[in-house]
Amino acid sequence: MSKQTIPVRTTVVGSYPFPGWLEFSSKNLNQFGPADIEEMIEDAVIAAVHDQVAAGLDVITDGEQTRLDFNLSFYGYIKGIQNNESETRKFGPAAHDQRGKNNIVGELVAPNGLGAVKEFLRLKKLAPAGPILKASVPGPYTLSGRLLPNDKYKDRYAITEALLPLVRKELEDLVAAGCTEITVDEPSMSCYAYKEDTKRFVDIFNRTVKPIVGKCNLSTHLCFGNFKGRPVGYRSIKPMLPDFLDLSVNEIHIEMANREFAEIELLKPFAEKMNVAVGIIDVKNYYIETVNDVVERINRCLKYIPAEKLSVAPDCGLSQTARWASRQKLINMVKGAKKVRGESLT
Numbered sequence: 590m591s592k593q594t595i596p597v598r599t600t601v602v603g604s605y606p607f608p609g610w611l612e613f614s615s616k617n618l619n620q621f622g623p624a625d626i627e628e629m630i631e632d633a634v635i636a637a638v639h640d641q642v643a644a645g646l647d648v649i650t651d652g653e654q655t656r657l658d659f660n661l662s663f664y665g666y667i668k669g670i671q672n673n674e675s676e677t678r679k680f681g682p683a684a685h686d687q688r689g690k691n692n693i694v695g696e697l698v699a700p701n702g703l704g705a706v707k708e709f710l711r712l713k714k715l716a717p718a719g720p721i722l723k724a725s726v727p728g729p730y731t732l733s734g735r736l737l738p739n740d741k742y743k744d745r746y747a748i749t750e751a752l753l754p755l756v757r758k759e760l761e762d763l764v765a766a767g768c769t770e771i772t773v774d775e776p777s778m779s780c781y782a783y784k785e786d787t788k789r790f791v792d793i794f795n796r797t798v799k800p801i802v803g804k805c806n807l808s809t810h811l812c813f814g815n816f817k818g819r820p821v822g823y824r825s826i827k828p829m830l831p832d833f834l835d836l837s838v839n840e841i842h843i844e845m846a847n848r849e850f851a852e853i854e855l856l857k858p859f860a861e862k863m864n865v866a867v868g869i870i871d872v873k874n875y876y877i878e879t880v881n882d883v884v885e886r887i888n889r890c891l892k893y894i895p896a897e898k899l900s901v902a903p904d905c906g907l908s909q910t911a912r913w914a915s916r917q918k919l920i921n922m923v924k925g926a927k928k929v930r931g932e933s934l935t
């Protein structure tokens with residue numbers, strides 16, 4: 590296992606809210622040329638990097654500012670997929686059924702990769718020296734969630750198996766491009782651990798990451814859903830144990846703040862096998878955690894996870910949290926962590 594050099598390391602999950610102008614522009618992309626879009630994405634990444642660097646984080650991402658819309662996100666890179674809005678609910682309260690599904694109309698292949706390498710290289714170009722640069726890629730089980738089975742790919746597991754080599758190749762390419770910090774997001778595994786075969790989940794995960802184990806600081810992000818700030822899973826860590834202890838990762842990230850730190854004691858067995866990043870910032874709540882709240886929450890984590898194995902982070906990506914709140918939450922999280930580390934708050 591690679592050693593964590595910073596005690597109570599401050600990190601993020603991946604996504605960051607889009608600036609308003611980016612959201613507006615992404616709905617009018619047909620009016621922009623490719624060069625305009627590239628400039629727009631760079632500007633958005635610069636803004637996301639700025640906020641994270643200003644907060645003083647140890648680990649930053651590109652804020653996933655390139656994942657503008659369906660066509661530019663991961664499914665846009667995979668051939669053999671066709672959008673299916675036939676059952677999509679368009680109005681009413683926010684829920685997952687407002688996202689379209691997709692038919693599989695051919696072989697699932699990604700001849701040009703999944704885009705994460707390009708995102709990482711852009712981040713490397715734009716970020717200042719200092720923070721660790723992290724790339725996040727959804728794992729194949731989570732990625733299969735919006736694809737409908739057909740005669741060739743008969744169920745979600747068959748689709749997962751077809752996507753697995755595409756994700757694995759992207760991870761290998763990220764390492765080859767010099768990425769040293771990689772998260773494979775598998776929140777669908779934490780959401781459905783209560784009803785699915787958790788050994789099967791771990792087998793899928795470990796086969797996905799196999800070629801990059803030991804070649805980077807590898808982590809996974811597990812949460813209970815965050816569609817427009819709403820969870821979707823059975824919010825308990827218990828069903829993940831003991832099987833998830835066998836995940837081939839250096840670090841596991843788990844949502845805690847929105848669940849008011851329920852089952853925090855269950856992080857102890859994880860900390861005995863790997864580093865643990867705890868979600869101590871609630872991305873679904875507009876209450877801004879104070880520096881003292883953060884200190885108190887870190888101290889609760891330290892009862893079960895030693896400082897040299899602990900990272901702190903928001904519960905999930907910040908894409909569903911207004912930017913003004915995201916910014917202040919990150920600032921306070923870093924200040925709290927520095928206070929616990931005994932560093933001066935400059």
Ligand SMILES: [Zn+2]
Nearest residue numbers: 776812905906
């Ligand atoms: Zn999440």
